[in-house]
Amino acid sequence: MTAEGPGGPERGADRLRPPRIFRSRPKVRPAPTLGESAGPMASAEPRAEAAEPTAQASTALTSIRPPRPSRGPADPSLLIRTRNLTKHYGDLVAVDRLTFQVRAGEVYGLLGPNGAGKTTTILMLLGLSEPTAGEARVVGLDPTRHPLEVKRRVGYLPDNAGFYGALSGRANLRYTASLNGLSGPEAERRIDAVLEQVGLSADADRRVETYSRGMRQRLGIADALVKDPEILILDEPTIAIDPQGVAEILALIRRLVDERGLAILLSSHLLEQVQSICDRVGIFVRGRLVAEGTVDELARKLGGAEIQLEIGVTDGAAALDRAIGVLGGLPGVRSVVPDPPLPGHLRLTVDRDLVPRVVPTLVEAGLSVVHLRRLDQGLGEIYRRVVASEGANEGTSEGTKSAGGAA
Numbered sequence: 001m002t003a004e005g006p007g008g009p010e011r012g013a014d015r016l017r018p019p020r021i022f023r024s025r026p027k028v029r030p031a032p033t034l035g036e037s038a039g040p041m042a043s044a045e046p047r048a049e050a051a052e053p054t055a056q057a058s059t060a061l062t063s064i065r066p067p068r069p070s071r072g073p074a075d076p077s078l079l080i081r082t083r084n085l086t087k088h089y090g091d092l093v094a095v096d097r098l099t100f101q102v103r104a105g106e107v108y109g110l111l112g113p114n115g116a117g118k119t120t121t122i123l124m125l126l127g128l129s130e131p132t133a134g135e136a137r138v139v140g141l142d143p144t145r146h147p148l149e150v151k152r153r154v155g156y157l158p159d160n161a162g163f164y165g166a167l168s169g170r171a172n173l174r175y176t177a178s179l180n181g182l183s184g185p186e187a188e189r190r191i192d193a194v195l196e197q198v199g200l201s202a203d204a205d206r207r208v209e210t211y212s213r214g215m216r217q218r219l220g221i222a223d224a225l226v227k228d229p230e231i232l233i234l235d236e237p238t239i240a241i242d243p244q245g246v247a248e249i250l251a252l253i254r255r256l257v258d259e260r261g262l263a264i265l266l267s268s269h270l271l272e273q274v275q276s277i278c279d280r281v282g283i284f285v286r287g288r289l290v291a292e293g294t295v296d297e298l299a300r301k302l303g304g305a306e307i308q309l310e311i312g313v314t315d316g317a318a319a320l321d322r323a324i325g326v327l328g329g330l331p332g333v334r335s336v337v338p339d340p341p342l343p344g345h346l347r348l349t350v351d352r353d354l355v356p357r358v359v360p361t362l363v364e365a366g367l368s369v370v371h372l373r374r375l376d377q378g379l380g381e382i383y384r385r386v387v388a389s390e391g392a393n394e395g396t397s398e399g400t401k402s403a404g405g406a407a
Helices: 009-016 047-051 054-064 118-125 147-153 169-179 184-197 213-225 243-260 271-277 295-302 316-328 352-364 379-394 396-402
Strands: 078-089 092-103 107-111 133-138 154-157 231-235 263-268 280-285 288-293 306-313 333-338 345-351 369-375
Touching (some): 092 118, 092 263, 092 288, 107 243, 107 271, 147 154, 154 213, 169 184, 184 243, 213 243, 243 271, 263 271, 288 295, 288 379, 306 352, 316 352, 345 352
Parallel strands (some): 107 280, 154 231
Antiparallel strands (some): 078 092, 078 133, 306 345, 333 345
């Protein structure tokens, strides 16, 4: 049975066929040659003369291309940079407009009490927490937009590194290597090298559950080094370690900088350790970086109005007594006393402005000065002075609120 329409059987059959769809092909115009216009009217200039505008055409094409994002810092030695980096948790300001830099080949100490915002800062640098405002660049990358690439190029040791206790140290490192795409001879070569560097070669095949706390921390550093990073971030690496273990960890950190040229960011609240190992220190209080520099620079900028000097004179006890008498009569001298461990030496505490007058005064009195050394304030005294100043400026109630939740 056929379907018939008004025009007979054939026309009825045509009605059952799906309609044809005709797509018009776009006319492809040849690309205009140099010297020709892309518009409807072509240039009458001969092609031989068209080579002259080539540089202009190239410049025009370049000007309309979007600029490629830069993947590296302008200064290749600048591996960490933050500008006004800020993190809020509700009403709590955990990190407040943090601006600092860390370069290759230096240990930068982020010093502050627990709750100052140090760990929050580290999490933002690793792309594990998104900043509320400001920006960070790590090996030239934005950690928020490129977290995996940042993690590939940065080694991180948290304050309590976790390992599989039933596995050996070597097996744990093999697992970390596999997570970073390393296997076979290359992985074994790197594992052997980092175990040697952290001093665990002899214990590499023991179960980690038999390791001491210091050995675990050294294994944690080895774990961070397997990927061959450019930056090492250490969060309280010496906490709860015995004095011998602390000395080993600090010596290892110094070797890593000297041998590998790494940039190391060390977060700690232990003043003496930061002073002994760090090239530069940033003092972090209530989420803000309130002072930064070498220990000597901080002493000059933040030290008190008094200076301590260690002075040695010749001619025995009589000359020492004369020196004490001469210096004791100067205005601005706070104290002058013998230094018992050093015969013929005295210790002078004097106003900073009076320091240039000390040696000339002794020479004019006929005394021979054979030793002069300035006893700089330690980082502990500088830190206490800064924290006290910040507390006076901001008030105790505000400080208590700000320190509540930032690690």
